[in-house]
Amino acid sequence: MRITRTENCAFLNSGLRKVWRKLVTRISAIILTAALLTVANVAGAETARYRLTVDNTWSEVTHPGLFPVAAHFSWVGGSTHDGSTSFWSPGLETSPGMTMMAETGNTSILIGEMDADLGVGSTMNWANWFCPTAGPVWPDCGDTVVEFEIDDTHSFVTIVTMIGPSPDWFVGTEGLPLRSGGDWITEVVVDLRPYDGGTRSDNVWALGGTLNTPPEPVHLITAGTGQLVGPGSLGTFTFTYLEAMPGPDPIPSIGPGGLIALTALLAALGGLTIRKRANG
Numbered sequence: 614m615r616i617t618r619t620e621n622c623a624f625l626n627s628g629l630r631k632v633w634r635k636l637v638t639r640i641s642a643i644i645l646t647a648a649l650l651t652v653a654n655v656a657g658a659e660t661a662r663y664r665l666t667v668d669n670t671w672s673e674v675t676h677p678g679l680f681p682v683a684a685h686f687s688w689v690g691g692s693t694h695d696g697s698t699s700f701w702s703p704g705l706e707t708s709p710g711m712t713m714m715a716e717t718g719n720t721s722i723l724i725g726e727m728d729a730d731l732g733v734g735s736t737m738n739w740a741n742w743f744c745p746t747a748g749p750v751w752p753d754c755g756d757t758v759v760e761f762e763i764d765d766t767h768s769f770v771t772i773v774t775m776i777g778p779s780p781d782w783f784v785g786t787e788g789l790p791l792r793s794g795g796d797w798i799t800e801v802v803v804d805l806r807p808y809d810g811g812t813r814s815d816n817v818w819a820l821g822g823t824l825n826t827p828p829e830p831v832h833l834i835t836a837g838t839g840q841l842v843g844p845g846s847l848g849t850f851t852f853t854y855l856e857a858m859p860g861p862d863p864i865p866s867i868g869p870g871g872l873i874a875l876t877a878l879l880a881a882l883g884g885l886t887i888r889k890r891a892n893g
Contacts, residue, residue, distance in 0.1 A: 660764040660858040661797045665689075665772070666851040667757045672747040679843050681778060681818035683751060686743040686848075687718025691772030691785070692727040692736040693763045700727065700771050701787055704830050707810050711773070712828075715783045715810030717820060718775040737761045743774065745848075762858060768792035772850065780822040781810035782834065782842055791852060803850040807834040807842050816841055 667689060673680040692700070700723070701711045710723030720738055727736045741755025763770065773785030784805040791798050811829035815822025818841065835844045 660762055661791075662760060662762050662855045662858055663791065664851075664853045664855055665759050665761065666849075666853065667743040667759075667774075668849045668851065669743050669745045669757070670747070670846070670848040671745045674747070675847075676843055676845060679841060680748075683778060684745055684748060685751065685754070685777045686784065687775040687777045688714075688720045688738065688740050689743060689759075689772060689774045690714065690720030690724050690736070690738040691770060692724075692731060693761070693767040693770050694727075694731055694735060694788075695767055696769055696788065696790070698730065698769070699788055700730075701773070701785075701831060703787075703808070703832055706828050706830055707812065711831075712781075712810065712812050714773055715775055715781040716812060718777055720773075723773075731767070735767055737772075742777070760855070763791060765792060770852070776807055776842060776847065778818050778820055779842065780813035780815045780817065780820065782807050782840065783810060784808065784847055786850060789852070791854075797854045797857075798852075799854050801852040803852075804846050805848045805850060806844065806846055807840070808832065809834055809838065809840060 667686065669686050671680065671684055694700075701707060707715060708723070708726055710720075710726040713722045714720050720740075724736045724738050737759075739755070739759050742751060742753040743757050744751060744754035746757075769788045769790050771785070771787055771789070773783055776782040776784060784807055786803055789801065789803065791801065809829075809832050811831050812825055813822045814825050816839065832838070833844075834840045834842060838844075
């Protein structure tokens, strides 16, 4: 059988087109993959680990005549949260959980309130006394150094503890930021000045006492308010950054650069198809 020159050229052109199509397909896959990977991002929040050191400096030296038997900070509890959340504030009445914490030292109800508001996982609770460094060691005294995790969507921290024994006095933080300008803050030292919870009116070194009806707002204890504990600092909370925590694996996603590359690729393929049809 004789193959004409025209048929031979047609056969060769057909073969070249098949090779060209395979080559274009492979190159397209490589370009698209590269476009996707160059805009890959990590889904989820950036998480860090912090150390909290509770330094209870309350003593007969710092507070002459104002250092009761079994002086201590009670259970320490709180939560990480965003900047729009608040669990207590000077000038406002306390919630049932904050009232229980200030009056008895028990943080269980407060933790329940925080869990209900934020979801389980953001709260933290250390159920032991945090005793003065210069005072006697009581059976309920525990470690004064603890650790917790925090992420960039909940980069504020509220932590409180009752001043014991007292009617309703406490110390703590209220919406303290641990992140600034996109970076975790290396260290934050909080001076622990006493607050009055506003629910009890007795001025004694004991739990309970006469209820305030209606309750008064939370207020900072000063020399003028007259509470036995006085206005002086009772210690510090020191928040120390330890390390960034491992995040989730990168998840490829198409961003602006990837969309541009994909659009250009589709346009090029469309041009090839049009030219092919035009050439017969």
